[in-house]
Amino acid sequence: MKLTVIGGSQGTGAKVAELALDAGHEVTVVSRSGSAPAGAVVVTGSATDPEVARRAVDGADAVVVTVGGAKGVRRQRTGVTRAVVDAMSATGARRLVVQSSLGAGDSGAQMPLPLRLLMKVVLAAPLADHDAQEAVVRESGLDWTVVRPTGLTNAAGNGRWRAHEVGDGGRLGGTVPRADLAAYLLEVVSDDSLVGRAVGISS
Template sequence: MKITIIGGSQGTGAHLATLAHQAGHEVTTVSRSGVTPAGTRVVVGNACDASIVTEAIAGADAVVVTVGGAKGVRNHRAAVTQAVVAAMAKTATRRIVVQSSLGAGDSAKQLPAFLRPVMKVLLAKPLADHNAQETTVTSSGLDWTFVRPTGLTNKPATGSWKALEVTSKERLGGSIPRADLAACLLEILEDDSTIGKAMGVSA
């Protein structure tokens, strides 16, 4: 599979790029710095620039968006996602997986009860950004999946995680290693049964 990762130079995206490459996929990342994991192709530029993103997505089978916020930029995730959706329309690429956050949409109920008020107050701006990001994708007509992790850590991968739809009565934990989230993203990317679903994920 040809995969383009928007936000693949660091964090979860870099872990995903490495795992996908090791699994035999052809990986392209978009990076302002030009940094990319070994064995992957990089398109250098601003991920808010639709022309840069179009170059990176051309010929891809799927796109994964793992960008975070940017200092001094309001709703950076949503702006990047708008550029991605525009580029996908030009290139006729349909499959998109977006790393959002637990608490976005109607997923707050999946959090442990003690974390809900904390998330609502401390993460109000990032969650508003994620909500705008998700709205852009759901209105695009693309084959989407949202992956909403709990708190992210840099701990070593455990090789296991819990991925639940919002309709599940189970609750998720408080965190997940980025390396495990990347493995979950790759698994979901390869599973067409997750299209149109939002998955909460934790360790």
């Protein structure tokens, strides 16, 4: 599989790229700094640049977006995701998996009430960005899946997690290791049953 990871130079995206490379996939990473896991093809620049986004997704079987916010940039996640969607539509790439956040959209119902209230106050701006990002994804016409993790940690992954959609009765905890989130994102890429669905994940 030819996989493009937007935000793959560090954090969860780098772990997705590393796992994909270990599994024998061809991986392209967009990186402003030009850094990426060993073995990945690097497209240097910002994914908000239409030409950078087009080069990154051209020929991809799937695209994973794992970008965070950027200091001084309003709704960075939304801007990157919109540029990626436009590039995929132009090049014919179809499969899109986007890392959002638990608390976005209607997913607050999956969290304990105290955590839900805390996130609304402390993370109001990032959640607004994720809400707008998810709207871009849902309106894209692509084969999309949104993954909404709880709080991310750098703890070692254990290969176990809970993944639930809103309405299926599952409640989620407060954290998930980036390593486990990355493993789940790579699984989702190949799971056609999750196309058009948003899933929350925690340990």
